[in-house]
Amino acid sequence: MTWRFALIVAPVPADDPRTDFADTLAVIDPDAPALSVGELSTQRGDGIFETIGVVDGHPQEVQAHLERLAHSARLCDLPAPNLAQWRAAVERAAVECPAGESAIKLILSRGVERVATGLEGPTAWVTAAPAADMSVARTEGIKVVTLDRGLDSGAATRAPWLLLGAKTLSYAVNMAALREAHRRDAHDAIFVTSDGYVLEAPTASVILRRGDTFITPEPNGGILHGTTQLSVFDWLEENGHSTGYEHVPAAALGTADAMWLVSSVRLAAPVTLLDGRELPVDRELTAAMNAYLLSPRD
Numbered sequence: 001m002t003w004r005f006a007l008i009v010a011p012v013p014a015d016d017p018r019t020d021f022a023d024t025l026a027v028i029d030p031d032a033p034a035l036s037v038g039e040l041s042t043q044r045g046d047g048i049f050e051t052i053g054v055v056d057g058h059p060q061e062v063q064a065h066l067e068r069l070a071h072s073a074r075l076c077d078l079p080a081p082n083l084a085q086w087r088a089a090v091e092r093a094a095v096e097c098p099a100g101e102s103a104i105k106l107i108l109s110r111g112v113e114r115v116a117t118g119l120e121g122p123t124a125w126v127t128a129a130p131a132a133d134m135s136v137a138r139t140e141g142i143k144v145v146t147l148d149r150g151l152d153s154g155a156a157t158r159a160p161w162l163l164l165g166a167k168t169l170s171y172a173v174n175m176a177a178l179r180e181a182h183r184r185d186a187h188d189a190i191f192v193t194s195d196g197y198v199l200e201a202p203t204a205s206v207i208l209r210r211g212d213t214f215i216t217p218e219p220n221g222g223i224l225h226g227t228t229q230l231s232v233f234d235w236l237e238e239n240g241h242s243t244g245y246e247h248v249p250a251a252a253l254g255t256a257d258a259m260w261l262v263s264s265v266r267l268a269a270p271v272t273l274l275d276g277r278e279l280p281v282d283r284e285l286t287a288a289m290n291a292y293l294l295s296p297r298d
Contacts, residue, residue: 005096006030009089009124014080021088038113039123045170047109048072052090053264054102058296059094062087064227068167069106075166079122081108093128101131103265134266138290141272141281142187146250147177149191149199156222164222174202188261198248204263205229208256213242228262235292258282267293
């Protein structure tokens with residue numbers, strides 16, 4: 001990904017009453033050095049992020065992404081972000097996005113190591129770049145394997161310090177899972193718990209079709225509540241389909257009538273092969289789903 005635009009955000013308190021945040025947003029050269037060597041986001045992955053899809057200059061599902069950023073901040077004991085300020089930063093970055101599809105990334109870090117004692121605040125920045133071409137995954141589908149996440153379904157409740165429900169910068173495990181999927185001749189993976197329940201993909205939510213009902217794993221137990229999944233469920237309900245959240249056994253994956261991995265940039269990718277087993281693909285529904293996801297959504 002080639003960064004097209006970047007700005008540094010000077011975080012203000014969540015209850016700051018101002019309405020103009022222009023003086024807190026500093027545009028920088030996206031190719032120039034910008035972070036201190038003591039930055040904890042790079043030293044320890046100590047921070048959170050969101051990635052917002054942009055279609056023809058329109059940032060998608062901004063409010064849902066901002067609310068999830070605030071949720072991650074709470075879980076990580078970071079200062080509550082001022083969502084109006086972050087919205088202003090998103091709008092500023094969106095102006096720089098070209099026609100077609102792009103991605104805006106929001107990053108909130110605990111700060112610089114030498115001052116991370118509460119004396120100074122966190123650091124934050126926003127980037128924007130054209131998105132990769134995802135048309136093949138959307139139309140031809142993807143091959144997926146299941147991978148053991150190494151934790152049981154009660155781990156998030158029993159050990160909240162694992163931050164399983166936060167979208168943190170510590171993505172080494174997620175990237176390792178994708179590399180393992182590639183070694184197994186697959187495009188992506190679905191995490192399952194050690195006691196046999198479905199979680200999510202490393203960078204996407206899982207949606208299963210069972211008859212005329214669409215289900216996704218309950219957004220607890222270490223699962224991020226996917227913003228794209230929420231949009232898909234809204235669209236499905238508007239079109240007369242039933243949706244639901246369930247504690248999904250891993251065995252249910254192989255018997256699904258259809259399956260998708262959905263995310264902010266790739267959108268809806270139908271799963272054609274799961275652990276070497278072919279799955280049904282509803283191409284007409286998938287095309288309609290992606291047409292909706294490419295329409296302007298707030």
